[in-house]
Amino acid sequence: MNQMTDGHTVQRFNDEMNQLHQHVMQIGELVRDQLRRAVASLKEEDADAAREVIARDQLVNDLDIEVDDELVHIIAKRQPMAKDLREIMTVGKIVTDLERCGDEARKIAMLCVHFYDHNTTSPSDVILRDIVKLSEFVDDMLDKAIRAYDILDLDLALEVIRMDIDLDTEFKCCLRRLSTFIMEDSRVVGQVVETVLGLRALERIGGHAKNIGGYVVFLVKGKDVRHEDLEAVAAEIQSGS
Numbered sequence: 698m699n700q701m702t703d704g705h706t707v708q709r710f711n712d713e714m715n716q717l718h719q720h721v722m723q724i725g726e727l728v729r730d731q732l733r734r735a736v737a738s739l740k741e742e743d744a745d746a747a748r749e750v751i752a753r754d755q756l757v758n759d760l761d762i763e764v765d766d767e768l769v770h771i772i773a774k775r776q777p778m779a780k781d782l783r784e785i786m787t788v789g790k791i792v793t794d795l796e797r798c799g800d801e802a803r804k805i806a807m808l809c810v811h812f813y814d815h816n817t818t819s820p821s822d823v824i825l826r827d828i829v830k831l832s833e834f835v836d837d838m839l840d841k842a843i844r845a846y847d848i849l850d851l852d853l854a855l856e857v858i859r860m861d862i863d864l865d866t867e868f869k870c871c872l873r874r875l876s877t878f879i880m881e882d883s884r885v886v887g888q889v890v891e892t893v894l895g896l897r898a899l900e901r902i903g904g905h906a907k908n909i910g911g912y913v914v915f916l917v918k919g920k921d922v923r924h925e926d927l928e929a930v931a932a933e934i935q936s937g938s
Contacts, residue, residue, distance in 0.1 A: 717771070
C-alpha cells in the first residue's frame with residue numbers, strides 16, 4: 698500500500714510541501730532583489746554594491762541545493778503519485794529557472810564592476826538607459842510569474858507568457874538603438890557590446906519568467922504549453938475544460 702494513503706502521512710506530506718512552497722517564494726524574492734540591486738549598482742556606478750550582489754549569489758545557490766535535497770527526501774520517503782508527483786517535479790523546474798535568473802543578475806553586477814572598477818572608459822547614461830528600462834519590464838514579469846505560482850493564478854501565468862513577446866520586441870528595439878551609437882562614434886563599440894551582454898542577461902531572465910508561467914499552467918491543468926498554441930490553451934482554460 699502506498700504510504701500516502703495514511704492520514705497522518707498525508708498531513709506530514711502537506712506540511713513538507715508547504716515548507717517547500719515557502720522556500721520557493723524565498724528564492725523568488727531573493728532573485729528579484731538581486732536583479733534590482735544589480736541594475737541599481739550599474740545605474741549608480743557603484744562597483745562595491747555590485748560586488749555585494751556577486752557575493753550574495755551564493756545565497757541563491759545554497760537555497761537551490763537545499764530545495765533539491767528536500768525534493769529528493771520527499772520523493773524517496775513519500776513516494777508521491779499523480780498530481781502530487783507533478784507538483785514536486787514542477788517545483789524543481791521552477792527553482793532551476795529562478796537560480797538561473799540569479800546567475801543572470803550576477804552577470805549584470807559583474808558588468809558594473811567591469812565598467813567602474815577597472816580603469817576602463819565608462820559608458821554614458823544614454824547607452825545604459827535601455828538596461829534600466831528593460832530591467833523594469835523584466836522585474837514585472839518575474840514578479841507576476843512568482844505570484845502566479847504562489848496563488849496558482851492561470852490568468853497571471855498566461856499574461857507572463859504573453860509578455861515574453863513584448864520583451865522580445867523591446868530587446869530588438871534596444872539593439873537597433875545601440876547600433877546607432879556605433880555608427881555615430883566607433884570608439885564606443887566596446888561599451889555597446891558589453892551593454893548588449895547586459896540586455897541579453899535581462900532577456901534571459903524574462904525567458905525564465907515565461908518558463909515559470911508555463912510551469913504554473915502545467916501544474917494546474919496538466920498541459921505543457923511549450924508546444925501548444927497559447928491562445929487555444931487560454932480559450933480552453935476560460936471554458937473550464
